[in-house]
Amino acid sequence: MAEKPARPRLTRAMSRRSMLAGAAAAGVTVPVVAAGLGTAAAAPETARPARAGVTRRITVYAEEIGGGLFGYGLSPGTATVPGPILEIWEGDTLEIDLVNNTDRRLSIHPHGVDYDVDSDGSPLNASFNEPGQRRKYIWKTRAPYQKDGRWMPGSAGYWHYHDHAMGGDHGTDGLRAGLYGALVVRREGDLLPKRQYTVVFNGMTINNRVAPDIPVIEANLGERVEFIAIGHGDFFHTFHLHAHRWADNRTGMLSGPDDPTQVIDNRDLNPGDSFGFQVIAGEGVGPGVWMYHCHVQFHSDGGMAGVWLIRNADGSMPEGAQETLDRYHQHHHAMQEPQQLEQQQPGTTHEGH
Structure with a gap:
């Protein structure tokens, strides 16, 4: 198999055109949403x-x-x-x-x-x-x-x-x-986010792509980030975000310290379903590269896994983050065909790497 060309390293010197193209492919609003409700930096x-x-x-x-x-x-x-x-x-x-x-x-x-x-x-x-x-x-x-x-x-x-x-x-x-x-x-x-990302589990893809070709999403440490998760296709999925959690209600936030709403970091995302939440990027865990993926194991093995780069508060690259991104981009996932998925039974093994 031919070796894949090296991917560009992420730097702050990326052109605005490149940033907009990548953000659009990842499902992020840059910088103003359609109906006039602003979510730009200001x-x-x-x-x-x-x-x-x-x-x-x-x-x-x-x-x-x-x-x-x-x-x-x-x-x-x-x-x-x-x-x-x-x-x-x-x-x-x-x-x-x-x-x-x-x-x-x-x-x-x-x-x-x-x-x-x-x-x-x-x-x-x-x-x-x-x-x-x-x-x-x-x-x-x-x-x-x-x-x-x-x-x-x-x-x-x-x-x-x-x-x-x-x-x-x-x-x-x-x-x-x-x-x-x-x-x-x-x-x-309602609180407005600094950044927004749409994550769609569609069939065995995320936004019709599989790892490592799912665009990296980004935020700076401390920014309010909104995720909108949507399910389509024919398969059961669960959405999991590493190192961050939210309340399982309309906003993803608690109304007070005694609010009994369950706090989660993993939720079912089935065809036709949708939910959203806001988190503070890196709150309590710091900057770095964090995964989001389907927690049905052979789905994530098959490429339903993306990464979220949380930069330092000043926008600089955290120590070790580029190496993590390189590992993600060099990793191979084996995409399964629908007929293979139908034959996959719980408890069986799947070689996805």
């Missing part, structure tokens, strides 16, 4: 909507990327896998003009928000884009409200969107090809 740690009940309008372009991949982007030629993180405040409306720049039928379907049948994004309701077609989808949100003396849930949460029409009535081909992304609905008073 964003305040807490935020309140300037006004409630507003309608935000964006245009999303569905495009073929190459290599069998399709993606969503906010301008022509910018489609990525996963697509851009879309954010709105609870109580607001998001209007999406979806432009289908492909030769395939497709759509955009949300989880966690309100929409009518015309914005369902499913062939069942004749809600999709033919090749070259432009179509509007309207997603609405609401705050918690009382009904019949009971409190009903609002829309705030870590949700997602995806195709529901390519290759069939359920969009299976679109999901396999990368037509998916994160949808965040904020509640007034």
Whole structure:
């Protein structure tokens, strides 16, 4: 087998263009999310909507990327896998003009928000884009409200969107090809992160890639970082983040010292599922390179493992971090075909290295 070319070492001298390209491939918002809610470096740690009940309008372009991949982007030629993180405040409306720049039928379907049948994004309701077609989808949100003396849930949460029409009535081909992304609905008073990352367990891949070709995600020590985890495909997964933990609730944070919410560092992530949380990069453990991966063992052996580089607070490379990154990039994972996975039984061995 031919030897792989050496990978560039990570330095602060990387061009902004390279940084943006790598971040887009990793599913990070750089630097402002689509619907106008800022998560750039200058964003305040807490935020309140300037006004409630507003309608935000964006245009999303569905495009073929190459290599069998399709993606969503906010301008022509910018489609990525996963697509851009879309954010709105609870109580607001998001209007999406979806432009289908492909030769395939497709759509955009949300989880966690309100929409009518015309914005369902499913062939069942004749809600999709033919090749070259432009179509509007309207997603609405609401705050918690009382009904019949009971409190009903609002829309705030870590949700997602995806195709529901390519290759069939359920969009299976679109999901396999990368037509998916994160949808965040904020509640007034929620903390805003410094950085965001979308991690999608899709089939036996992370963001349609396997190690060591999953882009390295980054933060500086002490920064507030938000992870949005999404599941697609046909397999059971669990999401595990090394050295950090979160509360298993809407925000990932405790309301006080006596909050009984379970604190976890591993959670099931099955097809159609999504959750999110915020952590402080390196809190209590320091800078370095930390793994995130599926904890189903033969899945991680097969390449469902990425790495998170936490730099020093000043942005410099921690001691030993480059060597760890080199080990990750030199490691070989054996990707299994779906038929092999179906034959894999608990208790059997799998040689993945």
